Amino acid sequence: MPVLPAVALAIVLHFGILLAATLLPRLFDRRAPPRKPIIAHLVALGRPRDPRLLPRKESPPPAAASKAAVPIPSTAAPAAPRKPEPTRSELMERALARAAGKSDAESREPPDPERAGSATGSAAGTAATPEEGDAYFTAVHDAILEHYVVPSVISERERLYLAASIVAWIGSDGRILRYELQKKSGNAFFDQALERAIQQTKLPAPPPEMARALRDNGVVLNFRP
C-alpha cells in the first residue's frame, strides 16, 4: 500500500473525528429552555353561577367618592380609614393556617353565597378555577404582585404591548440582594413602577435546595400590565 494516500486518509479521518467531537455536542447538548414555574391559587368557595344570569362583579363596588374629595388646602378633614381588604398573601396565610387547624376568626366568616367559585373550594380562595403550582414561586409571584401597580395614565392600547423583564437575585433570607432591568418597556413610568414594586417586595426565604441557585443565578421576572 502506498504510504502517501494512507497518511492522507489518516489525516482526514483524524480531522473528521476532531470536527465531530467539537460540533456534535453543540448540536445535541442544547441548553434546556427556561423553567417556568406554574403559579397556583386557591379556588374560591362559592356556587357556580347560572350562565343564563347576568354576571356579578368580581370585587365589591368601589366606594363612591364625594364631590369634595379633591384635596385642595383647607378642605374638610379626611374620612376615617376603612378596614383594608385582605391582601393576597394574607389570604394565602389564612388558608395555610386553616389547613393546619389554626384558622383565625375572620376566616370562619360565612362566604358570600353569590360568589363565583367551586363547591369544594376554600373560603380564602382567590381563583375561580383550579391550577397546579410551585409553592415558592407562587409565593414570589404573589408577593411581587401585591406591590405591582400599573399607573392608570398608561392607555389601554399601550398596555396591550408593554413588556419588561427584571432579573432579581434572592438571598437565603428572602431579601432581594440586587436586581437589573434586563429589558425596558419603552415607557418610563411603567419601568419606574416595576422598580418600585421590586424595592417594596419582601419575599419569604427560599427552600434550602433552591437558595444557592436563586442567590447566584437569580430569577427572571417578566412583567406585562
Next chain:
Amino acid sequence: MMLAAVDRPVIDLSGGRIQPLPLAIPAPLGSREAGAAVQAALAQDFERSGLFRLLDPQSFLGDTGESLTNVNYREWQTVGAQALVKMSCEPPATEVKCDMRLYDVARGQELLHGTYTAPRQALRLAAHRFGDDVVRFFTREPGVFQTRIAWVRESETGKQVMVSDWDGFGPQALTGASINLLPSWSPDGKIVAFTSFRNGDGAHLYAVEVASRQLRPLILLGDFATGASYSPDGARLLFSSSQNDNTDVYVAQFDGSGVRRVTDARGIDISASWSPDGKRIAFVSERAGTPQIYSMTVEGSDVRRLTFQGNYNQEPAWSPKGDLIAFSGRDEHRVFDLYTVAVDGGKVTRLTQNQGTNEKPAWAPNGRYLLFSSTRSGKRQIWMSQPDGSNQRQVTSEKTGASDPAWGPLPAK
C-alpha cells in the same frame, strides 16, 4: 449591561393593579386670585379623571424657595410625588394668562410646558386646556376636560334639556320645561336633538342649536318618534318610530328628510346606536321573546344577537373605541345595572351593583368614561364611571333629579 447566559427560572407577572399616578400641585406662583381658581379646576379635572391621585398639600414640605423652573426633585420624591405640576398666573385683566409646567419627579425632567389663556369669566378653561394636554402627553389620547354634556333636568312641571361642563359645572337650559327627553349631540357639537312631547300629539324629534337656543322640528313621523342618534359623520340620524302597531328603527338624513325603515321584525326594535365607523348599529329587539342587544349593518343585513344572559337588556351605547357596547340590564333581583358586552366574543362585564338603579349609559368621546343615571343618592342623578366600573363619581346634584345623559364631542382643534 449584558447578563451572562445562565439557567434561570422565569416568572410571568401580569394583572398589576391599575392605580392613579401620585401627582402634586403646589400653591401657584404669581396672582393668588387667578392661580387659586385655575388650580382648583385643574385639581378637580385630574382627580375625576381617575388618572392621577392628588397628594394632600398639607403633606408638602414648607417653603423650599422653589421657583417655576427650579425644582427640588428629591423633596418631591420624599412626599411620594411621581409627577409635579407647577404654575404661575398673571393678575387677571380681560383674560388670565398662566405658565403651566409638568415634571417627572423620578427622572428629574420637565415633560411639558406652555402658556394658557382664558377669558376672566371662564378661568376654568385655562385649567381644562392644560389638563387635556397633560392627559394627551401621558395617554396619547385626547382628554375630555373641555367637553360638554347634555342631560335632562327632572321637575314636577316637566323635563328640560340642559347642557353643562363635563363635571356638571355651569348648567344651562336648552329647552323649556315640557316633557323633553333623550338628548343626542351632533358630531360638531352645535346641535342637540331630543325627543319632545311639546305639542301634546305624541312624541317627536326636535333639534336645538346650542349657541342660539333656536329650536326646529326634526322628525314628526306618526305619533311616536324617539331616540335620535347622529351618525359619526353627522350625515344621518337613527331613531325609532311606531307605524301600524310595530316599533322599528329608522334612518334619515341629518335634517330629517329621506326617512327609511331599517328593521322589520315582529315586536319592538328600539334604542339604536351607531358603531364608531358608521357601518353598523346596535339596537334592542324583542324578536327572540325578551329585550336583548343586537347589531346589524345600517342597511338592515347581518343581524347578530350580542346578549344571551338576563331577560331584559336595553339602551345600548357603542363605545367610540368600537370594542364594547354598554347597556343596562335587569338582574335576577329585578334591578337595572350597567354592563358592557364585548362586540367580539360577547363577554359581558358588570359595572354597577347594589347601588340603586343604574341606567342610560353614554360614552365620553375618547371612550375612557361613561355617564349614566343612578338613584343611589336618593333622587336620580347623573354619575360617571370608567368602562370597568371603577372611579364612580357624581356629576349632577339636582334637587329634583337628572337623567338621560349624553356626552358632547371633543372640541374642534
